[in-house]
Amino acid sequence: MTNLHTELKESIIEQLNLEDMEPADISNDEPLFGDGLGLDSIDALELIVLLEKDYGIKLTDPAQGKEIFVSINQMAQFIEENRTK
């Protein structure tokens, strides 16, 4: 697991107020929405904000989120390829 994976998990827990969770509770390939972490549509918007705030990535098409926020692995890969900070 890279530093980015851990950093992402910590940010998600903090940003989305997942109070009872630790980074170790989130596996890299676990679905973030639906049966996995159980995030909802407002969480998806918060993740879009997180990408812009922490990594300088501005999603022009919110529908992109569906492909990016599949799992921590998917998010980390997208961030590595597109980050501006």
Next chain:
Amino acid sequence: MADVTWLWFLKQKKNKMSNQFYIQDWVKIKNGEIFNSGKLIFESTEKELNLFLKECYEFLEIKYPKFHKMDGLSKLGILGSEIIFRKNKPTKDTALVISNNASSLETDKQFQESTKTFASPALFVYTLPNIVLGEISIKYKLQSENAFFISEDFNAGLLKDYSESLLSSEKTSRVLCGWLDLQNGEYDVFLCLVSKEKNIPFSEESLKKLYCAENDKPTHRT
């Protein structure tokens, strides 16, 4: 004619009796203390609102992760209703009639602050006072009438009239009504469950009396 008058009298009396409602249970959360039906059930010296709310959540052993994502007003609403509903299982038609002074101002200010950098969607969704009614309805699976009033002070008459109207018209069999206020980190919660189950008669006077009961200094005039 005398018989007709007598029958009319009996009918009126029956209607009056069947339209008598009672405060079945009530909860008060203020100044680090939680009272349930007049009995102190929890106290804390924690001054920071979110930490106090978390202490209450843990004390009540609520298992509802969504709680942590809510704003202060909704958390207070969930805590208050949990105390009442765990003893008195709500029916699907249990109505919600709540009022306050500050509306959602606490969250409105936080959201406005967030817009200086990155506007928070999670805060934005709580910038209406009646969102707490939705949160309570979701948690307890209510599909009922609900109303949130903003009034200058605790208005027992308004709560009594509106709740009684819902009960008398048989739109509901129970109403959770009261005051749910949060401003500048100070909270004042008074919720009561009203039904036909005999206890304290539901009246403007009893609402005022119970609201003031544990308040040395009510934040709002009555």
